Amino acid sequence: MHEVISPIPGTFYRKPNPDAAPFVEVGSQVQPDTTLCLVEVMKTFNEIKAEVAGKIVEIKAENEQFVNPGDVLFVVG
């Protein structure tokens, strides 16, 4: 199991924009460079990558929730 951790404080977004589909769902196959979410701080959007290949096992943060550095965002199995 690999935990994808937020490196920064900010707002967690599961979608590239409000009208779009989420980047990934539980069960999605991902590669190390797959974008899983955005974390926005002061209008700067940061793409968070999976870092490993595997399947999304759990999504730990809610869309638009504020996350802190070190918070687990996804679990990849």
Place this chain on the structure above:
Amino acid sequence: MAHTPRKIFKVLVANRGEIAVRIIQAAHELNMQAVAIYTDADAGNLACQLADESYRVGENLAYKSYLNIENVLKIAKEAKVDAIHPGYGFLSENAAFAKKVEEAGIIFVGPSSDTIATMGDKAKALEQAKKSQVPTMPSTPVLQDLKQALEQAEQIGYPLLIKAIAGGGGKGIRFVANEKALKEQFNVAIAEATSAFGNGGVYLEKYLENAKHIEVQVLGDGENVIHLYDRECSMQRRRQKVLEEAPSPSLDSQTREALCACALRMAQEVGYKGAGTLEFLYDSKSKGFYFLEMNTRIQVEHAITEMVTGVDLVRQMLRIADGEPLAYKQSDISLRGHSIEVRINAEDPQNNFFPSPGQITKLQCPTGSGIRLDSMLFSGRTIPPFYDSLVAKLIVYDQTRPFALSKLKRALGEFKIEGVKTTIGLFKKLIAHERVQAGDYSIHFLEDYIGGKYGV
């Protein structure tokens, strides 16, 4: 009482940060009451402390609060305000918001919703510029397909920009150096514009290699309009302005008068009401200037114009909205001295300008003649992570540009903000650079400078 309001006895400031503070201060000087709005993260901020009343407008995310038209209007009615000042950003150029304010019987401090809809739309504003015989950048209409784009590009010549008609604030612009790049990027630009702005319309515009960004401030009461000369805002990073000066060091007096006359003619032809800015690109080699777009609101950099003309723009906006005729004639406006503004952002220039929200642990502000600090800072305040990183504007004024630069150096040396990273250090180095000292910088200078092109 120095001033008695006519219709506006209470104004709601639909904004936050330093501009909310600025508007509240102007309202108080006119003996108007001011109402602030805030989110949880903004509770207790300087605007709330200075306002006569403050109301929670919603959750921290901007679209649930400062951008939520219904919430803002609900507070306006509850607080029984006579007027709403939108500041800059957020709802300031939202024609639908202005219309709803008008329909609610509340005065919108700014132009009419119709003017915002026309002049705030890039394509319509360009049409108006052409009608007013104001030079515009060679450009195309909104494009139907790649074939049409390639044909039109051939006529204008490369390099070009692909621009989204619904873009703004530097967003929705792509550079294409040649035909190959246009073929590659055209459909991507449409997809990006559709996704970002909900409107996939794009057009092409000529690209100037060493362009300067020069803008003209106008002020009108719906009948009479005046200009308040120019500002140069070429110091930009990612198309966001970071340092501005008035007047521009690049214009000779003949070009300045021609540019300002053009801007004024266009503002007059639309019967402009309130404070507005016409933005131009300027090619110092040919002395050609080209209208880009109009901002139908007060701007971040309005203070430098106030310093060199002696006109308080926010006060004038409120007085005009209050029903007074324009207090100045064009012949009343002249330039005196030089003013420079630097935008202090909570960002780390050492780490690719990464945002740096957090608590201000220590604050020491520059003081003295010719120094103005428009700010939301106070010691102990936490800068929230949810909004823009602008925390203060340091504005200096002096007799000449060299003295203004010298004063800015002195003021930056006195300015201490601890607890968060800021751009103060960057400006200390930047203003010492010979190109900045000479006023010889284009809109590409800062990114080249940061990239090490000038040996830094």
